[in-house]
Amino acid sequence: MQIDPVKIISFNVNGVLNMIKMNKILSKLKKERAQIALLQETHMNQTDHLRLKRKGFKYVFSSSVKSKHKRGVAILISGTLNYEHISEISDEEGRFVRVIGKIEGSEITILNVYAPPGSDWVFYRNIFDLMVDSQGTVVRGGDFNFRLDPKLDSSNPTNHTNPLIRKINSYIVEMGIMDVWRDLYPSAKDYTHYSGSFKVYARLDYFFMFKVDRFKIKDCDILTRDLSDHSPISISLQVARKKRNTLWKFNSYIFNDPAIVCNIKEEIKGFLEINDTGEISAIIILPHSEKATFSLRFLPKSTSVIVL
Numbered sequence: 001m002q003i004d005p006v007k008i009i010s011f012n013v014n015g016v017l018n019m020i021k022m023n024k025i026l027s028k029l030k031k032e033r034a035q036i037a038l039l040q041e042t043h044m045n046q047t048d049h050l051r052l053k054r055k056g057f058k059y060v061f062s063s064s065v066k067s068k069h070k071r072g073v074a075i076l077i078s079g080t081l082n083y084e085h086i087s088e089i090s091d092e093e094g095r096f097v098r099v100i101g102k103i104e105g106s107e108i109t110i111l112n113v114y115a116p117p118g119s120d121w122v123f124y125r126n127i128f129d130l131m132v133d134s135q136g137t138v139v140r141g142g143d144f145n146f147r148l149d150p151k152l153d154s155s156n157p158t159n160h161t162n163p164l165i166r167k168i169n170s171y172i173v174e175m176g177i178m179d180v181w182r183d184l185y186p187s188a189k190d191y192t193h194y195s196g197s198f199k200v201y202a203r204l205d206y207f208f209m210f211k212v213d214r215f216k217i218k219d220c221d222i223l224t225r226d227l228s229d230h231s232p233i234s235i236s237l238q239v240a241r242k243k244r245n246t247l248w249k250f251n252s253y254i255f256n257d258p259a260i261v262c263n264i265k266e267e268i269k270g271f272l273e274i275n276d277t278g279e280i281s282a283i284i285i286l287p288h289s290e291k292a293t294f295s296l297r298f299l300p301k302s303t304s305v306i307v308l
Contacts, residue, residue, distance in 0.1 A: 003104050005218045005236040007082065009034040010205060012114070012193075012230035015043040016052075017069065024227055026055040032223065032234065035078040040114035040143045043070035049074050059083065061073040063090035063097040073097050073112045086135070096142075100135050106240040107136025115144045121167055128171060131208065137216060137239050140208040143193075143230065147202055148179055152189055155201040172208070180207040180220045180235060190222050201303035207235045207248070216241050249296060 001274070009032055016022045016039065018257030029037050037057070042049065042064075049062035049072070057078035064072045077083050082104050090097040098111040113127055124144075131138050147153035148169060150161055161169075172178070181203075191201035207220060218236040225231035255261055 003238070003240045004260050005238050006035050006103060007033055007234060007236045008036040008038065008110070008139060008141065008207075009223070009232050010038040010040070010112070010143075010207065011232040012143040012205060012228060014041050014228040014230065017043055017048065022051070022226065026052070026057070028227060028232070029076075030055050032232070036110060037074075037076040038110070038112035038141045039071075039074045039076065040112070042074055043069045044072045044074070045069070052076055056080065059085070061088050061090070061097050061099045063086070063092075063094050065094040066092065071095060071114060071116065073114050075110055075112050076101055089130075095123075096130070098130055098134070102136075103239050104222065108239055109134035109136060109138045111138070111140040111142075111143035113144065115142070115146070117145050119145065121164055124164075124168055125171065128168075128175060128177065128208075131177065131210070132175065137237065138210055139214050139235070139237070141206065141235070143205050145204055147204070148182070148206075152182075152187070152194050153191070153203040153237045155189075155191065156198075173269070176211050177208050177307060178211050178214065180209055180217060181222070183214070184217075184220055192222055192225075192233060194225070194229060196229075205230060207233065215243055275297040 009026070009029060011029070012020075013025050014278070016025055024145075025039075039052075042062070044051075044062070045064045045067070046062060049060055049064065052074055053060050053076075055074040056078050059077040060074055061077075062072070062074040071089075073094060073096060075097055084105075085100040086100040086102065086107075088097065088099045094114070095113065095116065096113045098109065099254070100107070100109045102108065109131075111127070111130055115123065115127070131140055146165060146168065148165065151157045151159065191203050192205040193202050194200075195202070203222075209217070216238045218238060220235045221233065223232040223234055
């Protein structure tokens, strides 16, 4: 049975304590048909976060700064999903929360991140390591406050890449992690944040996944910026989709074509003329006396052959 894709929206709301703004944010998420929402900079404490359990969102997992209304992240999960909770971890600085659970029986790890400006390499590396120490399909979203590609991810492009970004890019390549939106749109320019102070647009909000799960991605979009200085971003996933195992078999019937057989004989002859120098073992190279008599007619039609 085909299961509908799960839609996840990540949104830096830049404060949601105000009840009117909270209702607008939740209404926007509902209008966009978000089933899982990753909110950053909620500016809420743990008790305040429970007020987000509205508009159809049944589960709320959050991280807050104790007794201070700053930072703050929350993961909201809709009651329309068949969600089974397994575990949750969060830090004490309101920067990330990670939940592991099952959706329609398929394991999924959701990591919501807010990286404050000036975050160092140790913080980013630990966040990426949390992806590795996860289960099932891993989705990491949020506001990372960096531009992975200084040329494409800013309206004020530069050829200079600082050491931190070089480390991050090197690390995600090494770990087999991809920037989902950039993977789908390799040369596109679009942005998720506008800085009024510097008059610059930048892409600071990302979804990261492992490349092995790319086949589960249906789409990834940057949505309209209206209720915050950040645009929401969305991703739709076929969480329960299984990768098809395909078996390739060589079509041995092509050897019935005289032109192909002749061409292969010529290639083998050329190979032997170059490589049969007397310095290479006869086990690897056909003996000189067999060159003229070698024929593909001795190959049975059922034989699978790879010609290098």
